[in-house]
Amino acid sequence: MTALTDINSAPARLRRSVLSVPAGNARALEKVHGLDCDAVIFDLEDSVAPEKKIEARDNLRRLFREGPLRNRETIIRINPLETEFGRADMDLVVEISPEVVLVPKVERVSEVQAIADILSETGAPDELAIWAMIETPKGVLNAAAIAGADERLRCFVVGLNDLRKGTGVLSQPGRAYLVPWLMQVVLAGRAYGIDVIDSVFNDFKDAEAFDAECAQGCAMGFSGKMLIHPAQIEPANRHFGPDPRAVEEAEAVIAAFARPEAQHLNVINLNGKMVERLHLAEAEKLVASNRIIAERKKLS
Numbered sequence: 001m002t003a004l005t006d007i008n009s010a011p012a013r014l015r016r017s018v019l020s021v022p023a024g025n026a027r028a029l030e031k032v033h034g035l036d037c038d039a040v041i042f043d044l045e046d047s048v049a050p051e052k053k054i055e056a057r058d059n060l061r062r063l064f065r066e067g068p069l070r071n072r073e074t075i076i077r078i079n080p081l082e083t084e085f086g087r088a089d090m091d092l093v094v095e096i097s098p099e100v101v102l103v104p105k106v107e108r109v110s111e112v113q114a115i116a117d118i119l120s121e122t123g124a125p126d127e128l129a130i131w132a133m134i135e136t137p138k139g140v141l142n143a144a145a146i147a148g149a150d151e152r153l154r155c156f157v158v159g160l161n162d163l164r165k166g167t168g169v170l171s172q173p174g175r176a177y178l179v180p181w182l183m184q185v186v187l188a189g190r191a192y193g194i195d196v197i198d199s200v201f202n203d204f205k206d207a208e209a210f211d212a213e214c215a216q217g218c219a220m221g222f223s224g225k226m227l228i229h230p231a232q233i234e235p236a237n238r239h240f241g242p243d244p245r246a247v248e249e250a251e252a253v254i255a256a257f258a259r260p261e262a263q264h265l266n267v268i269n270l271n272g273k274m275v276e277r278l279h280l281a282e283a284e285k286l287v288a289s290n291r292i293i294a295e296r297k298k299l300s
């Protein structure tokens with residue numbers, strides 16, 4: 001049985017809903033404690049005006065002093081290192097030690113390595129992970145190399161606002177012209193065993209279109225979605241979480257392989273469907289995720 005403390009550990013780490021909260025917005029920061037998202041990105045970058053950066057860092061210092069967020073992965077998005085804000089953001093990361101530092105607009109392997117070097121030089125814990133935003137044309141083109149840049153790198157997050165800005169591709173339902181690039185990023189991440197989170201959807205009042213985009217992102221292999229508004233949490237959890245029918249099937253796969261006669265079989269017939277041992281690992285992951293979600297529900 002997976003202990004609740006394992007909620008954020010492989011293989012069943014939940015990253016269905018990754019909510020961005022502007023670190024300069026005290027009201028939004030307060031609300032975070034009551035929200036049912038899997039992860040929170042405290043944003044020091046684009047949602048914080050230059051003259052509010054210091055105040056935003058102070059807000060995070062205060063919030064982290066109050067104690068960790070229960071059962072949610074905590075991420076700080078810094079400004080790029082080469083900006084006037086980047087180094088002070090990294091000093092804050094080292095000081096308050098979130099679980100993850102998210103680096104925006106990553107285009108080269110060296111940008112991830114520079115962050116990893118700072119973490120090592122300052123004695124940050126080995127568990128402090130790096131996530132990278134892939135949101136520029138060069139970032140997409142170099143995604144495969146970036147994915148293998150450093151062992152602290154655990155996750156890509158796609159940023160379509162910047163990518164559209166950098167390419168001129170319009171925002172359209174179905175994202176037809178973006179899909180090839182999105183799949184390239186998914187493939188790069190998966191090749192190195194890291195999660196990939198789909199981009200934010202700006203029109204937070206349009207529930208129907210958000211639903212469609214979550215369904216698409218899930219079918220494309222994303223682990224979850226970056227969110228901008230609390231109303232997007234429930235649909236993201238639903239779409240990127242285990243479907244009850246899939247959980248039933250996964251339990252049947254586990255039970256079938258547990259039978260003594262299946263012990264030395266790599267492939268079995270389960271109700272007229274071929275099932276291989278590779279499906280067993282997937283099934284176990286799904287069932288573990290489902291259990292963690294159920295335990296979290298019991299606690300809330």
Ligand SMILES: CC(C)(COP(=O)(O)OP(=O)(O)OC[C@H]1O[C@@H](n2cnc3c(N)ncnc32)[C@H](O)[C@@H]1OP(=O)(O)O)[C@@H](O)C(=O)NCCC(=O)NCCSC(=O)C[C@H](O)C(=O)O
Pocket residue numbers: 019020021022027028029031032043046047135158159160161162163199200228229230
């Ligand atoms: C988009 C918003 C500015 C809308 O805010 P608001 O006008 O306050 O919306 P509501 O009145 O509907 O809000 C209802 C209540 O919910 C709280 N709220 C809203 N958003 C958040 C949030 N993100 N986290 C926590 N709480 C939130 C409000 O305070 C209201 O509470 P109450 O007062 O009790 O009623 C706003 O949603 C917002 O700022 N969203 C996040 C913006 C952000 O983080 N931007 C950066 C990430 S986007 C990105 O990274 C793009 C990427 O880089 C790319 O290139 O694509």
Ligand SMILES: [Mg+2]
Pocket residue numbers: 046104135159161162
């Ligand atoms: Mg961006």
